[in-house]
Amino acid sequence: MSSSTEVLVIGAGVLGLSTAAELLRRGHGVTVVDPGTVNASAVAAGMIAPAFEALADWRSSDGRLDRGDLFRSARAQWSAFAAAFDLPLHREGAEWRGGDLDNVASQLRWLGFPAERTADAVVTPADWRTEPEAVLTRLRTLPGLTVIRGQVRRLTTDGFRWTATLADGSGLAARAVVLATGAAGSLELPESAARLVTRVHPIRGQIAVTDRHLVERAVRGPAGYVAPCPDGTVIGATMDPDRTDLDPDLERGDALVRACLAQIGITESLPVTWRVGVRGATRDGLPMAGTAGPPGLHLALAPRRNGWLLGPLVARTVVDELEGRAAGPFAAVLDPRRLA
Numbered sequence: 323m324s325s326s327t328e329v330l331v332i333g334a335g336v337l338g339l340s341t342a343a344e345l346l347r348r349g350h351g352v353t354v355v356d357p358g359t360v361n362a363s364a365v366a367a368g369m370i371a372p373a374f375e376a377l378a379d380w381r382s383s384d385g386r387l388d389r390g391d392l393f394r395s396a397r398a399q400w401s402a403f404a405a406a407f408d409l410p411l412h413r414e415g416a417e418w419r420g421g422d423l424d425n426v427a428s429q430l431r432w433l434g435f436p437a438e439r440t441a442d443a444v445v446t447p448a449d450w451r452t453e454p455e456a457v458l459t460r461l462r463t464l465p466g467l468t469v470i471r472g473q474v475r476r477l478t479t480d481g482f483r484w485t486a487t488l489a490d491g492s493g494l495a496a497r498a499v500v501l502a503t504g505a506a507g508s509l510e511l512p513e514s515a516a517r518l519v520t521r522v523h524p525i526r527g528q529i530a531v532t533d534r535h536l537v538e539r540a541v542r543g544p545a546g547y548v549a550p551c552p553d554g555t556v557i558g559a560t561m562d563p564d565r566t567d568l569d570p571d572l573e574r575g576d577a578l579v580r581a582c583l584a585q586i587g588i589t590e591s592l593p594v595t596w597r598v599g600v601r602g603a604t605r606d607g608l609p610m611a612g613t614a615g616p617p618g619l620h621l622a623l624a625p626r627r628n629g630w631l632l633g634p635l636v637a638r639t640v641v642d643e644l645e646g647r648a649a650g651p652f653a654a655v656l657d658p659r660r661l662a
């Protein structure tokens with residue numbers, strides 16, 4: 323059986339659903355197709371953390387990178403995005419503990435973020451937080467959005483329309499397509515798009531959840547982070563490049579949890595459950611948001627460890643381009659063709 327839609331979004335992670343929501347808000351007809359299995363977006367901590375993520379990138383690159391403006395702008399878009407779709411947004415800030423406090427405070431300020439040095443921490447109001455599962459559910463069920471459970475196997479075009487062929491043999495025709503398939507690369511695509519998708523590499527991440535409420539805001543440090551979540555507290559996270567298996571690594575995980583809890587002064591061991599996800603990343607650590615080459619095919623892919631922070635910005639960039647509007651200030655740095 324075949325059906326048609328104006329814009330087809332493939333993938334219901336944070337990038338696919340944010341883009342679908344933005345399209346819907348601007349009056350487009352949208353269908354999302356996704357197999358409905360747990361994805362990286364559902365596993366994430368949900369930190370919207372321009373300050374500490376810009377700091378992490380800056381420190382790990384010997385000071386050659388400054389993501390401050392991009393990340394600040396991404397977070398700024400969250401206020402309107404959350405208001406438009408009635409999404410949870412917690413603005414309690416975040417803090418750093420575990421030594422090196424004067425340096426951390428001055429580096430955050432150098433990157434353009436407010437930072438206050440207290441006796442045992444550096445506190446910034448710049449980092450916020452959302453609730454991934456609640457947001458995914460809310461966006462998936464937006465009135466007017468069609469969501470189909472399925473796996474797209476092949477995407478073809480006759481130059482005017484796109485046809486997605488699903489694993490069950492059914493077809494979906496669309497004027498435009500947004501590919502938001504995360505780290506998965508199993509879809510047959512036109513050659514120029516397929517080449518860009520091969521630039522996405524997987525990074526596996528493992529995070530622990532305890533039902534104890536341990537912190538009032540995200541606490542970060544050299545070992546990792548401890549952050550509030552609706553179920554209690556999340557503790558994370560590992561970054562394993564080029565790993566795609568979803569089995570928790572218990573030994574490494576326990577060491578991570580112990581070190582992160584020590585940062586907040588907890589030495590007892592707590593029962594935790596594990597979540598594992600695989601995020602897509604590019605070689606420069608920034609997502610692909612924009613055309614894949616053939617007219618009507620757009621990418622919203624590979625935000626590495628910042629998919630939640632970057633979701634609304636990626637969505638806006640992709641939808642502006644799809645509508646033929648003037649490119650936003652970050653369209654060039656996010657243009658997928660930079661990786662061709």
Ligand SMILES: Cc1cc2nc3c(=O)[nH]c(=O)nc-3n(C[C@H](O)[C@H](O)[C@H](O)COP(=O)(O)OP(=O)(O)OC[C@H]3O[C@@H](n4cnc5c(N)ncnc54)[C@H](O)[C@@H]3O)c2cc1C
Nearest residue numbers: 333335336337363366367368369474504527628629630631
């Ligand atoms: C442990 C962990 C903690 C994290 N914490 C944070 C955080 O605090 N803040 C933050 O900003 N980011 C965080 N991240 C990163 C963030 O989760 C990712 O950057 C983001 O989820 C990636 O979103 P996505 O939409 O690109 O991919 P995904 O969430 O993986 O979604 C892609 C979707 O596409 C579907 N799909 C794939 N192929 C097909 C196909 N052929 N047909 C149909 N559907 C298909 C998949 O099933 C999936 O549902 C974390 C990640 C991990 C793993």
